[in-house]
Amino acid sequence: MTAPVLVEGHVSLARLHGRACWHCGAVTRTLVPAGAVLRPGSAREWQVVSCGCRPATSLRPPASGTRSCTYCTQPGADCCVRVQPDPQGERHILAHQVCAAVRGVSWWYVFTDGAPRTEAAQ
Incomplete structure (x- = not known):
């Protein structure tokens, strides 16, 4: 498994909590694990999901x-x-x-x- 990606700036709670696609925000498509992200100032890894609209390697900003x-x-x-x-x-x-x-x-x-x-x- 790859290391979590540090993501700065605004991120919607739905995406951060794995309720919407990390990339496009879709909520009605089938969502699968896409990796983990970190937020500045926190050690918590957030498990995010994707609908498949982008490759898994595109979590990086x-x-x-x-x-x-x-x-x-x-x-x-x-x-x-x-x-x-x-x-x-x-x-x-x-x-x-x-x-x-x-x-x-x-x-x-x-x-x-x-x-x-x-x-x-x-």
């Missing part, structure tokens, strides 16, 4: 400066599909336009900063 897609494992998300309230402000949920379209999700805005984009996983 994305590299700094990348925009991670909520629907696939590729960096380079180019649009925002949802904004969630957060104690520190709003959280913008990002995706590739292609990944969102495949799932019938409309986007709120797209990035126009010319950041390199990668081909989204299907």
Whole structure:
């Protein structure tokens, strides 16, 4: 078994308690163990689950400066599909336009900063 991953920032209680997919937040799909995470300042290992939407190795946070897609494992998300309230402000949920379209999700805005984009996983 791999070592737990340290996860900083906001994490929903449903994901932390294994009631929702760690990656996409799904609660109606079949959920299977995906590994363990640690929170800063705590030694407790939280056992998290996944619906299979991403590989088990993707528990690690994305590299700094990348925009991670909520629907696939590729960096380079180019649009925002949802904004969630957060104690520190709003959280913008990002995706590739292609990944969102495949799932019938409309986007709120797209990035126009010319950041390199990668081909989204299907």
